[in-house]
Amino acid sequence: MTSKAARGGLGGRPRDTEIDAAVTVSTLELLEEGGYFAISVGEVARRAGTSRPAIYRRWSGRAALVLAAFESRFDTPAPPDTGCTLCDLAEGLTIFLAGYRTIRPEVFGALYSECVTDPELHRWYLRAVVEPARMAVGEALHRAVARGDLRADVDVTRMLDLIASFVHYRTLFGEHPGDEDAEHVIEIVMRGAAADYDALLAHSLSLAGTHVDDAGTHHVHIG
Amino acid sequence: MTSKAARGGLGGRPRDTEIDAAVTVSTLELLEEGGYFAISVGEVARRAGTSRPAIYRRWSGRAALVLAAFESRFDTPAPPDTGCTLCDLAEGLTIFLAGYRTIRPEVFGALYSECVTDPELHRWYLRAVVEPARMAVGEALHRAVARGDLRADVDVTRMLDLIASFVHYRTLFGEHPGDEDAEHVIEIVMRGAAADYDALLAHSLSLAGTHVDDAGTHHVHIG
Amino acid sequence: MTSKAARGGLGGRPRDTEIDAAVTVSTLELLEEGGYFAISVGEVARRAGTSRPAIYRRWSGRAALVLAAFESRFDTPAPPDTGCTLCDLAEGLTIFLAGYRTIRPEVFGALYSECVTDPELHRWYLRAVVEPARMAVGEALHRAVARGDLRADVDVTRMLDLIASFVHYRTLFGEHPGDEDAEHVIEIVMRGAAADYDALLAHSLSLAGTHVDDAGTHHVHIG
Amino acid sequence: MTSKAARGGLGGRPRDTEIDAAVTVSTLELLEEGGYFAISVGEVARRAGTSRPAIYRRWSGRAALVLAAFESRFDTPAPPDTGCTLCDLAEGLTIFLAGYRTIRPEVFGALYSECVTDPELHRWYLRAVVEPARMAVGEALHRAVARGDLRADVDVTRMLDLIASFVHYRTLFGEHPGDEDAEHVIEIVMRGAAADYDALLAHSLSLAGTHVDDAGTHHVHIG
DNA sequence: TGCTAAGCGAGACGGTACGTCCCGTCTTAAT
DNA sequence: ATTAAGACGGGACGTACCGTCTCGCTTAGCA
Secondary structure, three states: OOOOOOOOOOOOOOOOHHHHHHHHHHHHHHHHHHOHHHOOHHHHHHHHOOOHHHHHOOOOOHHHHHHHHHHHHOOOOOOOOOOOHHHHHHHHHHHHHHHHHOOOHHHHHHHHHHHOOOHHHHHHHHHHHHHHHHHHHHHHHHHHHHHOOEOOOOOHHHHHHHHHHHHHHHHHHOOOOOHHHHHHHHHHHHHHHEOOHHHHHHHHHHHHHHOHHHHOOHHHHOO | OOOOOOOOOOOOOOOOHHHHHHHHHHHHHHHHHHOHHHOOHHHHHHHHOOOHHHHHOOOOOHHHHHHHHHHHHOOOOOOOOOOOHHHHHHHHHHHHHHHHHOOOHHHHHHHHHHHOOOHHHHHHHHHHHHHHHHHHHHHHHHHHHHHOOEOOOOOHHHHHHHHHHHHHHHHHHOOOOOHHHHHHHHHHHHHHHEOOHHHHHHHHHHHHHHOHHHHOOHHHHOO | OOOOOOOOOOOOOOOOHHHHHHHHHHHHHHHHHHOHHHOOHHHHHHHHOOOHHHHHOOOOOHHHHHHHHHHHHOOOOOOOOOOOHHHHHHHHHHHHHHHHHOOOHHHHHHHHHHHOOOHHHHHHHHHHHHHHHHHHHHHHHHHHHHHOOEOOOOOHHHHHHHHHHHHHHHHHHOOOOOHHHHHHHHHHHHHHHEOOHHHHHHHHHHHHHHOHHHHOOHHHHOO | OOOOOOOOOOOOOOOOHHHHHHHHHHHHHHHHHHOHHHOOHHHHHHHHOOOHHHHHOOOOOHHHHHHHHHHHHOOOOOOOOOOOHHHHHHHHHHHHHHHHHOOOHHHHHHHHHHHOOOHHHHHHHHHHHHHHHHHHHHHHHHHHHHHOOEOOOOOHHHHHHHHHHHHHHHHHHOOOOOHHHHHHHHHHHHHHHEOOHHHHHHHHHHHHHHOHHHHOOHHHHOO
């Protein structure tokens, strides 16, 4: 979903797609320059070389404008299956973080708070901002379950909540978490959830030894 | 800190203290009724039966207004030392949650995003909203360290980050976490961080048996 | 002239003539209901059950729409030749007034001011609104000249201007003039312009005595 | 009356009088450049270097804006008492015309039609545009009555209507009347209304002969 | 006790951004 | 080929709110 209606009826003048593009670009520019509160429909229109009504015809307001701009930015790649649970988690988390790091941290809170009033925007926010990020880690967790790397009684959803929340917390109220932070979280959580954490760690380290360049060098920090 | 300046100069007409109170009350009312965006300095002034300048003389704007209202609401009681690490953590987390539950979830994001531009507001936000909450859990964690209940290599600050972030995450993007959620988090985190998790759990259960009414009945859910 | 082009090319779909009629009716309805500013091409289209482009295809805009509606309304009957100059003038003026009285007074000013920019509309306005009205009185004046009832040095066009202007003035800035007003104007103007005003008056009165029902009873008010 | 409220209440920040002036100037400029429909509140604000709300705080909209600009332009001087009725009338009419000639003719119709909806604007229009003009001629007529220059049974108000309407008619639907037109009207009307028109004319001509430079040279055209 | 001045309440200000109405035009599908 | 109709891009509208300024009144501390 990029705008209100791509092609609703049959007749009628088709929408100028260059305006959609120019508006999205202008929105992202303004976000980078001045954060969420630098966005105003009028200013975006001015930058995009169009008019306010042209924007309102496509999006319901500022929040929708920003969500659409986000969507055009986020294209979460599927995390690879390395066969190593700790590596997969680290990789998933890195993807997760990479997406957020392109956006000023405070934008998320402001945006969310504007979305929360309108159910449709709320759903869009979850779908566009929250879900893709969770998916990257969730994928890795489900593989871990399939491999039998987790204890039987572990609630995977709650683990995911825990990991995802850490990222959001730091994103919103501190700074964007680095890769080192990500590994610490994995360590803490997996130490309690893994059926045999030491075995996973050993496996991860052995891979790190052989595929330093491919899988990254981050594993050495874990031990 | 409740307002800009308690008493600036020596002479002059003294500030009407009833206005401070009425404004805080009106702010909290509006927050409850319509969330953060229902707050506007003008509307608060109208409700409080005063004028906009009277408010701007005391607070720098909407964000400060809300922060002051928060402060008047939050008075985090020190969590008791029960001698049981799991109980202490659960108690700390409950206090943590109780504070947040009095506020609409989306308010935090909106408020924070307005604070982030102004360094002074930023500090105030951390001091008034974030720190008290972390303290409640941090206290319990530090006691756990002192008792030797945690493994030696555990990074307590990062554990705290993890626990705190979970609360924020749920607060912002889902719903306020319940006590059951809190216990799950404690379980996941402590299972990895405790020197001997099973011993802590046993201790907690034994206390639950003897002090059901005092310490609460929540421990039975943990096992 | 009712619309832009009756039949442009030879081939192609024929124009729906019912739309022309429906649009004219809707225009007059709206004029009556809310005056000139109640007219908007969109609203007329909505009422007429058609679309905006269908109207723009026929008329150049709001002003043309209203002029066309006027034309369909005005069909100034030729004033009768009673043989009595004062009676002829009164009759002509009455016809003049009758046409205007069907339209809200302020419409003329608004319409004219929109026509004045476009030479073609300007001409149309004069032809459709101004000229027919002047003609009714002008006819009577020319007959008076032919009969030798006016002084030799009188400028007939200027007299006509004077009489016509009175009607417009009252129409625009007061209220629609009544028949009594019309007679006063005739009296003032003719008293100065007639070769022998008293003779004309006597003639008029004698006719009034014989043809009370036909020519009306208004002459008795003049003396 | 120049704006909504010069100084309504006691407290409050005083209005910036330079804005009033700049707005009026900009309004008149725009009227000259493009007529009534060139006026838009936004454009006036831009030219005057201010904002739309600042204008709406002072005037209710476009029509009021233009009326206020008119008022600042019109300052009808009292016509002199020359002792000669025909001269007085000509002088009054000239003053009347001079005021209107500063404004594009079509403006009056457009303005009036916007005023007619709102009773307050309607009154203002009459007071600011119509009355001052009538007064100039009315004064001369009342002096003529006092001097006994008019026939006893003449209705002065109706005469005034007739003269005033001629000016409006030509102003709105033709072009601004010249001085020659004015004299013709006076001749037509007075020939019927004067107790002894020839005597008045002789008096006027005698004055023209002696005071050519003072009273103007226009009298020679009358005979 | 009277004077001076700081500080207060309140109202109105100048201005940004909003969301909407309407205009006149363009595009598609149907006739 | 030309229509009918839907949607478009854009100009202007009138309003809500912001943060500030000005006013006249109130009050404390110094004379």
